Amino acid sequence: MSARRVVVTGIGVLAPGGVGAKDFWSLLSEGRTATRGITFFDPSPFRSQVAAEVDFVPAEHGLGPQEVRRMDRAAQLAVAATREAIADSGLEFHALDPYRTGVTIGSAVGATMGLDAEYGVVSDGGRLHLVDHRYAVPHLYDYLVPSSFAAEVARAVGAEGPCTVVSTGCTSGIDSVGHAVELIREGSADVMVAGSSDAPISPITVACFDAIKATTPRNDDPGHASRPFDASRNGFVLGEGAAVFVLEELGAARARGAHVYAEIAGYASRCNAFHMTGLRPDGAEMAEAIRVALDEARIPGDRIDYINAHGSGTKQNDRHETAAFKRSLGDHAYRTPVSSIKSMVGHSLGAIGSIEIAASALAIEHDVVPPTANLHTRDPECDLDYVPLTARDWRTDTVLTVGSGFGGFQSAMVLTDPDRRAR
Template sequence: MSGRRVVVTGMEVLAPGGVGTDAFWSLLSEGRTATRGITFFDPGQFRSRVAAEIDFDPYAHGLTPHEVRRMDRAAQFAVVAARGAVADSGLDTEALDPYRIGVTIGSAVGATMSLDEDYRAVSDGGRLDLVDHAYADPFFYNHFVPSSFAAEVARAVGAQGPSSVVSAGCTSGLDSVGYAVDLIREGAADVMVAGATDAPISPITMACFDAIKATTPRHDDPEHASRPFDGTRNGFVLGEGAAVFVLEELESARRRGARVHAEIAGYATRSNAYHMTGLRPDGAEMSQAITVALDEARMNPTAVDYINAHGSGTKQNDRHETAAFKRSLGDHAYRTPVSSIKSMVGHSLGAIGSIEIAASVLAIRHNVVPPTANLHTPDPECDLDYVPLTARDQLVDTVLTVGSGFGGFQSAMVLARPERTAA
């Protein structure tokens, strides 16, 4: 492994409950929820009618009419977050070699909202078997090809180095950042603008999750519908959002006097090669990813101060990762606080991994463990410390954040204060 240590020097978050990193942390630290009845379309025909939506005005956040016209909502999120992350980092990108600045953006479902709208237009609301291409959006190709997300971010920040989209389902937001770390370690880039975005709250997405009964039907109480690790949970709440980071090599960041938010000390991903949506109950693959990530960070399991769980709010997932934590951390799992921010901001598919990285960084900054909202009735099979309802003040030097996705993908990342892991 390369001796180059990679750190976060800039970040921006767009999440339900407020646009911007400060608004995001305010929501989490206060244990408030941003889940509500769907307003983007009439959800009356669906089993699940709740979501975690963002009140987002692209013009208020600096996008031009041209940008708004050509970009899907998820691309808009990514560009706004990328510009914010670069501003937060203090980097003068125009003074850098553009070929040494790269971009990696994660997304599970790409330009879903625009594609849904385009299909309704060309099919006349689904009535035409033979669609009429004359009604297609002139930027349809941008919506059809997810690589346009990375291209838009690269254009926005002036990056001409490695540029790609990572799409690995719900672990995309972890994997895109993990890949960016590898590019810096191997010397392919000096700066990476990395993160993830998704805006999936559309009729087609709701229909897909309705079909497999993955989302909650608790539409009569949307604020309390997302209940990870609770015995009364009955599915996740769909969300949307983005988080983007500026990553640099530690010594380079220190030389320019940058504020270092956290070090990305270890990362690993595995697959269970088992089932498209099913999970093995023993959590072996997630446990393996955790173990390898800790090994890369050169840390023992006892170094973990807080676990930011995937915590989707499905019984299968919550029991699976509980088993994984016990398997990888041993007895220390019982002494380590665990929480799921999906209880507050929903599950934004490919974006959530990056949003949870942001939550982990902020937990280190503030020495606060965000809570698991709506956890009133513990599941006996989930018997760890899930920090119910209220945030907890405690020293947080090292955070383990994990993700689990359809297809059997399991990813883990270790974030730490640089001083904690100094050689």
């Protein structure tokens, strides 16, 4: 394995309640929630009517009318997050070798909002069984093919190296960044723009999760609807958003005097090969992903200072990953703060893994563990330290962030402060 070490030198985030990395961190560190009643469409026919929406105005992020017409909302979020990450990194992308600069973007459901809206148009609101394609926007193909997301980001940064979309459900945001790290480590690229984006708050997505009762019906109290690890939790809150990073080799970053947020020291992904939506209660597959990620990072489990949990707010998931933490970290799991930022920004499907990586890097940056909002009564089967309600000042040198997705995907990533790690 190559000795190249990969670090984060730029962060861009568009999340519910936090447009921009600075506002995003303020929301998390203050323990505020951004969940509310759905405003994008009339949610009254649906069981779950709450969501975590991003207050996103494309023009404020330099997107003109033609770009807005061409790109689905998720692609717009990805490009806007990319522009923030590039500016934050201080890299002059026009001076880079374009063939050594790549892009990986994760997304679980692609251009859902665009496809949903266009179907409504070509079918005359669902009235026509045989749709009339002449009424569709001219860029409908870009909505259909998720690879357009990576192409838009590559165009925005002038990247002509590896360009990939990673779609592994709700672990896409971790897996896309993990793939980018490996490309730098193996020498296929020097700089990667990596992250994920999803904008799934549309009637079709809400209906799908309604059908399996995965989302919360707590419509009378949207601000407290997302309750990971709480005994009263009854499903997740659908969200949207994007997070994108500039990744580069540690030596190169230091040579140019870049600010380094964190090193991505280890990553692994596993699948339980068990059930589309079900999870085994012992958390064995997630525990295995954690073990391999720690081994790759060459960091023992008792060096983990904070766990950024998947913490979706479903009983099955919260118990599953609690078991995985115990299985992989042993007694140290009981001494390690754990929290779920989905309590504040909802579950943005494929985007959330990257948004949680951003939260993990910023936790290292600030030595603060964000809280699990709305956690008042802990489930007795979830007996770890979930940092309820209020952020905690905490020496945070090394963070474990995990993801769990439909299809059985389980991913884990280890981030650390490279200077503290050396000491």
